Amino acid sequence: MGHGKLRKFAENETFACLVQPAAEEVLSGRGREFALKDHPLKGHWNEKMFDAPRPIVLELGCGRGEYTIDLARRNPDYNYIGVDIKGARLWRGAKEATLSKMGNVAFLRTRIEFIPAFFAPSEVAEIWLTFSDPQLHHENSRLSSPLFLKRYREFLAPGGLIHLKTDSMFLHQYTLALCRENSFSILARSEDLYSEDMAEPHRRSSPLRGSPPFSGANAGLCGQPYPPQAEARETRRARLGGAEALSDAQVDAIFEVHTYYETMFSRQGYRITYLCFCIGTSDDILSPSSFDADYWRSVEGPRHSVALPDL
Numbered sequence: 110m111g112h113g114k115l116r117k118f119a120e121n122e123t124f125a126c127l128v129q130p131a132a133e134e135v136l137s138g139r140g141r142e143f144a145l146k147d148h149p150l151k152g153h154w155n156e157k158m159f160d161a162p163r164p165i166v167l168e169l170g171c172g173r174g175e176y177t178i179d180l181a182r183r184n185p186d187y188n189y190i191g192v193d194i195k196g197a198r199l200w201r202g203a204k205e206a207t208l209s210k211m212g213n214v215a216f217l218r219t220r221i222e223f224i225p226a227f228f229a230p231s232e233v234a235e236i237w238l239t240f241s242d243p244q245l246h247h248e249n250s251r252l253s254s255p256l257f258l259k260r261y262r263e264f265l266a267p268g269g270l271i272h273l274k275t276d277s278m279f280l281h282q283y284t285l286a287l288c289r290e291n292s293f294s295i296l297a298r299s300e301d302l303y304s305e306d307m308a309e310p311h312r313r314s315s316p317l318r319g320s321p322p323f324s325g326a327n328a329g330l331c332g333q334p335y336p337p338q339a340e341a342r343e344t345r346r347a348r349l350g351g352a353e354a355l356s357d358a359q360v361d362a363i364f365e366v367h368t369y370y371e372t373m374f375s376r377q378g379y380r381i382t383y384l385c386f387c388i389g390t391s392d393d394i395l396s397p398s399s400f401d402a403d404y405w406r407s408v409e410g411p412r413h414s415v416a417l418p419d420l
């Protein structure tokens with residue numbers, strides 16, 4: 110392991126906003142037989158981790174926590190928790206929250222599979238899934254699969270929103286089909302958030318916005334500068350299909366916050382998609398029977414994994 114990572118791990122131990130539970134704190138049992146047990150923070154995040162009680166929003170698979178930090182700055186009336194398993198990525202968000210003395214931000218280092226151990230029923234108001242790995246061949250590892258949605262439902266308040274922002278057309282279409290299969294309310298959606306052509310964004314099937322995908326380090330979006338230009342809020346709402354259920358602040362955040370992975374894939378020419386939905390209360394959540402996984406895998410094509418410089 111490099112010195113940079115070791116230094117970050119050591120500094121992580123000093124951040125009051127970062128919770129890093131040991132496996133024994135959330136698992137009981139031995140070997141392959143284990144069960145989740147409640148973490149002491151379950152049901153107590155507001156009193157123990159933040160400077161005031163407020164509705165709680167999670168960012169799952171937050172990486173460096175761009176949404177967690179930015180949303181917390183924009184919305185001081187909410188508390189935010191970024192969750193990821195990678196300590197070196199969480200370091201960046203936790204460092205920023207610490208330096209800026211943010212009282213409405215926390216980070217949790219854990220596997221999202223264990224998330225029900227950390228939150229009590231109705232403790233969470235909203236969930237963001239930001240550029241999650243599409244898990245093309247492993248539905249049960251997909252963060253918007255029935256398995257994960259059932260976990261989230263254990264602690265999401267009734268009517269709580271799930272926001273999915275992704276560069277993966279496969280993941281977008283899969284989650285959309287799942288919402289339709291289960292009659293979940295879809296509150297906002299775009300297959301191409303930053304499209305130049307407002308009239309036709311839903312007709313194209315390729316996830317790439319023109320070819321070739323690479324046209325220089327700072328290019329993307331069909332040669333448009335990245336990040337994209339600000340637009341009037343009505344234009345943004347039109348791109349989302351109206352999005353009447355979302356506040357102005359929520360709409361602005363969808364367009365204005367750009368994560369590390371969003372920046373990387375946008376510069377490669379991939380379209381950025383967004384879906385906001387509300388899970389229902391029926392007992393079961395079904396996999397989407399109409400989803401053509403082979404087709405959407407072929408549309409997705411190979412990805413170019415070119416990391417951005419670690420600024």
Ligand SMILES: C[S@@+](CC[C@H](N)C(=O)[O-])C[C@H]1O[C@@H](n2cnc3c(N)ncnc32)[C@H](O)[C@@H]1O
Pocket residue numbers: 169170171172173174192193194195198219220221222239240241242368369370371
């Ligand atoms: C593609 S990255 C996106 C990071 C960030 N949201 C962004 O947009 O830049 C996916 C992140 O999810 C995390 N992740 C994936 N599966 C996870 C799991 N089961 N539990 C915890 N973290 C997970 C990874 O560690 C990684 O940081």
